[in-house]
Amino acid sequence: MPAADASSALLEVRNLQVDFRTRNGIAHVLDGIEFSLSKGEILGIVGESGCGKSMTALAIMGLVPTPPGRIAGGEIVYRGENLLKASKERMRRIRGNRISMIFQEPMTALNPVFTVGDQIAESIVLHQGLSRRAALDRAVELLREVHIPAPERRIGEFPHQLSGGMRQRIMIAIALACEPDILIADEPTTALDVTVQAQVFDLLLELQQDRDMAIVLITHDMGVIAEMTGRVLVMYAGRIIEAAAVDDLLENPQHPYTSGLIACVPQLSDEPEAEREALMEIPGVVPPLTELGVGCAFEPRCGFRMPVCVQSRPSPVAVGAGHSAACWLMEDADRQGADRQGADRRDGDRP
Amino acid sequence: MSGPADRPLLQVRDLKVHFRTGSRGPFRRQTFVHAVDGVSFDVPRGTTFGIVGESGSGKSTTALAIMRLAPITGGTIDLAGARLSEAEGNDLLALRRKAQIIFQDPYSSLSPRMRAGAIVREPLDLMEIGDPEGRDGRVADLFGKVGLRAEQQALFPHQFSGGQRQRIGVARALASQPDLIVCDEPVSALDVAIQAQILNLLRALQREFRLTYLFISHDLAVVQYICDEIAVMYLGEIVEQADRISLFKRPLHPYTWALLSAVPSAASKRRGRRRVSLEGDPPSPIDLPPGCRFAGRCPFAEDICRTEAPARREIFPKHWVSCHRVGDDGVPPHEMYPLANGPGGPGGPARP
Ligand SMILES: Nc1ncnc2c1ncn2[C@@H]1O[C@H](COP(=O)(O)OP(=O)(O)OP(=O)(O)O)[C@@H](O)[C@H]1O
Ligand SMILES: Nc1ncnc2c1ncn2[C@@H]1O[C@H](COP(=O)(O)OP(=O)(O)O)[C@@H](O)[C@H]1O
Ligand code: SF4
Ligand code: SF4
Ligand SMILES: [Mg+2]
Ligand SMILES: [Mg+2]
Numbered sequence: 001m002p003a004a005d006a007s008s009a010l011l012e013v014r015n016l017q018v019d020f021r022t023r024n025g026i027a028h029v030l031d032g033i034e035f036s037l038s039k040g041e042i043l044g045i046v047g048e049s050g051c052g053k054s055m056t057a058l059a060i061m062g063l064v065p066t067p068p069g070r071i072a073g074g075e076i077v078y079r080g081e082n083l084l085k086a087s088k089e090r091m092r093r094i095r096g097n098r099i100s101m102i103f104q105e106p107m108t109a110l111n112p113v114f115t116v117g118d119q120i121a122e123s124i125v126l127h128q129g130l131s132r133r134a135a136l137d138r139a140v141e142l143l144r145e146v147h148i149p150a151p152e153r154r155i156g157e158f159p160h161q162l163s164g165g166m167r168q169r170i171m172i173a174i175a176l177a178c179e180p181d182i183l184i185a186d187e188p189t190t191a192l193d194v195t196v197q198a199q200v201f202d203l204l205l206e207l208q209q210d211r212d213m214a215i216v217l218i219t220h221d222m223g224v225i226a227e228m229t230g231r232v233l234v235m236y237a238g239r240i241i242e243a244a245a246v247d248d249l250l251e252n253p254q255h256p257y258t259s260g261l262i263a264c265v266p267q268l269s270d271e272p273e274a275e276r277e278a279l280m281e282i283p284g285v286v287p288p289l290t291e292l293g294v295g296c297a298f299e300p301r302c303g304f305r306m307p308v309c310v311q312s313r314p315s316p317v318a319v320g321a322g323h324s325a326a327c328w329l330m331e332d333a334d335r336q337g338a339d340r341q342g343a344d345r346r347d348g349d350r351p
Numbered sequence: 352m353s354g355p356a357d358r359p360l361l362q363v364r365d366l367k368v369h370f371r372t373g374s375r376g377p378f379r380r381q382t383f384v385h386a387v388d389g390v391s392f393d394v395p396r397g398t399t400f401g402i403v404g405e406s407g408s409g410k411s412t413t414a415l416a417i418m419r420l421a422p423i424t425g426g427t428i429d430l431a432g433a434r435l436s437e438a439e440g441n442d443l444l445a446l447r448r449k450a451q452i453i454f455q456d457p458y459s460s461l462s463p464r465m466r467a468g469a470i471v472r473e474p475l476d477l478m479e480i481g482d483p484e485g486r487d488g489r490v491a492d493l494f495g496k497v498g499l500r501a502e503q504q505a506l507f508p509h510q511f512s513g514g515q516r517q518r519i520g521v522a523r524a525l526a527s528q529p530d531l532i533v534c535d536e537p538v539s540a541l542d543v544a545i546q547a548q549i550l551n552l553l554r555a556l557q558r559e560f561r562l563t564y565l566f567i568s569h570d571l572a573v574v575q576y577i578c579d580e581i582a583v584m585y586l587g588e589i590v591e592q593a594d595r596i597s598l599f600k601r602p603l604h605p606y607t608w609a610l611l612s613a614v615p616s617a618a619s620k621r622r623g624r625r626r627v628s629l630e631g632d633p634p635s636p637i638d639l640p641p642g643c644r645f646a647g648r649c650p651f652a653e654d655i656c657r658t659e660a661p662a663r664r665e666i667f668p669k670h671w672v673s674c675h676r677v678g679d680d681g682v683p684p685h686e687m688y689p690l691a692n693g694p695g696g697p698g699g700p701a702r703p
Contacts, residue, residue, distance in 0.1 A: 048542045048543065048544055049542050194405075194569070194610060195405065195610060195613045195629045197613065198612075198615075198628065198629075199628060201615070202628060220542070221543075221615070222617075223572070223614065223615040223616040223617070226616060226617040226619075227615035227616065227617075227619060227620045228615065250617055260544065264543060264544050264546070264547035265543050265546065265547065265572070266550075266573055266575065266577075267572055267616050267617065267618065268571055268572040268599075268614045268618065268619075269575065269599070270599075270618055272575055272595055272596045272598075272599040273600070276576060278551050278554070279547035279551055279576070280547065281548050281551060282544040282547070283548070285512045285514065285545070286542075
């Protein structure tokens with residue numbers, strides 16, 4: 001995928017390959033991931049579960065479980081340094097100091113037997129070498145920054161005493177402890193109610209603006225993508241199948257999977273009186289990664305598939321400024337010629 | 352079908368479900384969770400009634416009470432003209448045929464050691480519906496209706512994808528030819544692309560069998576899409592109720608308004624991302640505040656809100672709201688006093 005401007009990139013991922021050994025053979029969990037992230041930008045990653053969104057994040061963090069996983073190739077370049085070549089010790093320093101991550105379920109990421117203050121302070125002591133006392137003061141400051149009321153009292157509480165939204169803010173506070181320039185948020189609000197989700201997103205936007213921090217926001221919600229991100233990667237079966245600026249992607253999706261993802265979810269509408277049409281369906285399910293053929297991974301579910309689609313895998317091609325898609329339709333703009341036999345197939349999912 | 356045609360299939364009146372909890376406080380008084388606290392609504396046959404609200408607002412408990420799976424503390428539930436809330440023994444069994452439930456989690460709601468065919472057939476056997484051979488045919492038929500193949504009856508739940516498991520759940524719910532199907536977050540656990548498959552299936556089945564749905568979800572876009580009438584719950588109460596067009600066109604309760612403004616969408620971005628920030632979390636359903644339960648988070652709360660519970664008023668025909676500050680002319684507080692950061696606000700300072 002074309003990088004916006006290679007020189008301004010904070011992080012560049014090039015041809016990243018991650019393999020997992022499974023009972024059914026080798027799975028190419030990430031296959032040729034390429035993108036760049038600039039300072040202060042919010043990059044969205046969207047796709048169904050199992051498409052490799054979290055694995056992309058884990059690879060950047062140097063946290064791919066090995067074995068069974070293995071980085072099989074590529075580069076992850078952060079400020080000129082290839083992280084895949086960095087020592088374990090160096091990676092530990094980068095994680096938390098420079099690149100931080102927050103996870104979907106804040107309860108499992110927090111240790112239930114330590115107070116909130118201890119957990120934040122621990123991270124500060126580890127990464128910044130402050131004394132415990134100073135670290136606790138800093139923890140109070142951070143809780144204030146993520147808008148937790150009465151932070152002096154809260155640092156003495158345990159995770160189960162907090163609501164879900166509060167816990168996610170604690171996770172953000174821990175992630176921010178060392179002023180990272182990249183925050184990776186993996187479905188940070190999936191477990192939260194919408195009003196609380198809105199608070200967490202407001203907080204992320206504020207931090208991005210105040211600190212000029214880059215955010216990688218992983219989600220399966222196109223509404224979140226629309227509201228929060230500037231540029232978007234759409235992933236399918238371990239690959240980026242489309243990349244574009246958010247408005248371009250939503251108004252002018254090129255890959256059939258992207259258009260399907262946009263059209264299959266009801267969007268809250270200002271005109272509820274409009275006729276409710278049947279939702280567009282993407283039939284079937286994401287195929288097991290060990291069973292991918294040589295063709296386009298989306299082919300079994302695609303309404304536009306053509307003979308070439310089973311024979312070889314399409315590579316990303318530029319379809320506009322900063323917009324690329326990996327689909328044979330892009331090569332052959334004449335969609336009318338496409339074999340539409342599957343366009344209205346609705347046989348549901350197959351095991 | 353039983354009951355006069357003009358009578359709603361389901362009538363819920365002042366339903367209360369209170370759970371006893373451990374005693375608390377210095378005087379060790381008995382405390383109660385007011386999970387559902389005086390809820391009333393009607394669901395006409397062949398329509399979909401939605402319940403939305405945040406986690407813990409009492410949606411599932413309402414559903415379980417209607418299924419007679421939660422203890423009913425007070426109020427009445429009538430199904431097809433019969434008093435479901437007080438039915439016992441054979442009467443209850445007969446009524447149970449008429450109402451079925453589909454749960455959120457297609458992974459845990461199906462018995463792992465039963466084959467799919469047996470899972471769908473079980474309610475027919477339990478309720479002794481039809482003769483045994485007839486049941487075989489009925490199960491095969493149901494598999495077809497929900498988009499599964501007849502030979503998949505021999506498989507176990509783990510051999511199906513999440514969407515297919517939910518289809519099994521739907522087939523099982525349909526088996527006894529119920530009038531009412533309670534759907535408690537039926538698509539929340541499914542991948543986005545699979546949600547559409549199940550929502551389309553539910554709508555198609557509704558048209559075919561004139562089913563009535565009670566549809567519970569915290570996803571407002573899904574509710575807007577699938578429901579005809581919607582109740583918004585907050586801490587055990589319905590704070591607003593209206594048909595889908597009125598509710599989404601012009602929410603009257605400040606909570607509904609805040610909820611809608613919090614949903615991220617391409618449309619909300621075009622409007623300029625104005626949303627009402629609700630501070631804090633809902634209070635505990637154990638120690639409920641006097642007055643309006645939303646007062647602690649409401650940007651429009653006044654003294655009266657903190658002392659007196661607002662009455663439920665029918666502001667427009669079939670549009671009910673419980674809020675002191677909605678005028679009798681139907682103008683809600685968020686239209687009278689636009690917030691600086693609120694949707695539709697002028698961007699100027701708030702005028703509280
Ligand atoms: N068996 C029970 N004993 C005690 N309290 C209960 C019980 N079941 C539910 N509650 C409480 O009743 C309230 C309402 O719960 P309910 O499950 O109905 O919420 P909900 O609206 O379905 O929430 P969610 O969106 O999380 O599913 C909550 O405070 C819950 O903790
Ligand atoms: N420990 C593991 N062993 C084998 N496969 C794994 C493991 N962790 C993840 N995978 C596989 O990697 C793929 C991508 O997973 P993930 O990045 O978690 O997806 P997403 O975040 O998009 O839902 C999936 O097919 C998943 O099954
Ligand atoms: S390459 Fe072929 S199968 Fe794949 S998305 Fe494009 S048209 Fe569909
Ligand atoms: S009654 Fe008062 S506190 Fe309750 S919603 Fe209305 S204005 Fe807000
Ligand atoms: Mg994930
Ligand atoms: Mg529930």
